[in-house]
Amino acid sequence: MSAPEELPEDRWVDEHAGPVVRPYAMTRGRTRPVTGRFDLVSLVTATHLLPTRDLGLGPEHLAIVRLCHRPLSVAELAAYLDLPLGTIRVMLGDLLERGLVLVREPAAAGALPHISIIEAAIDGLRAL
């Protein structure tokens, strides 16, 4: 599997010139999300709310929502949409604020996941 099948069709990209809209324009110059922490491995899932353009969202916001029909990490979103992490975080803040995505942050730093989770990971790796 290289990427989810549903890569956004309306991505404004010219392969030779790079993105037509520069990342800071997508975020209207903002470098910090309005809300949220968004670790690299925070898992983002779309809610059942349907986003519409009149919410002040751009095509990249909508692309995130479409990709997140299954849980995807912040890092994966940045990779699949070919956008810097900082840009993705700003847009995720917008989406979170509007209730369009749910975010599960990873275990707090220093806190070990439950031992049963690690055991499941070991068993799962063996079985793969």
Next chain:
Amino acid sequence: MDYGHSDPRKSGQKVPTAIKILIAGGLGAGKTTMVGAVSETGPLRTEEVLTEQGIGIDDLSGVEAKTTPTVAMDFGRISINDDVVLYLFGTPGQDRFWFVWDELALGALGAVVLADTRRLADCFPSVDYFERRGTPFIVAVNVFEGAVQYDLAELQLALNLNPDVPVLLCDARRRQSGKDVLIALLRHAMSNPAGAIAGDARP
């Protein structure tokens, strides 16, 4: 467990627990190779804009020009089951980008330090970093063709490692080998968790 600010139940979908694992080591030690060999996604790449965090102030609006320095990170995903997903992150170059390491190491369960016996010293900075930070790590010696083979005990000595730190041989190109390395790391992290000693360089 910190569930953040969202209730996963509302999505009507089970959200797994993400476990972050770092793959470190010197240039050419096989980090990206290992990430690609063992991940279901093949190596993905994402970029962090350096100035964002290097400066940390909100007055950068509009100054991100074409020359904005970025650092690329290679990573991959292994979906274990509905409950657990592993993310492997290759660490960027050792001599610069320490702040990216801090972000990567934050909340990481542990790290694999890949070593190349032809250039053993190249992995020292990684070992130092994880020792200092208190991140559980193991050393996986990537066996390159043509390299002199060493005894694992010799290598442990040469790396001046705490005897508790597992050292094993691997072939970063092989999926099974990568899985074995990850299992060894998970076992090690279970018995030596990143606890109170873990430094938190970037809260």
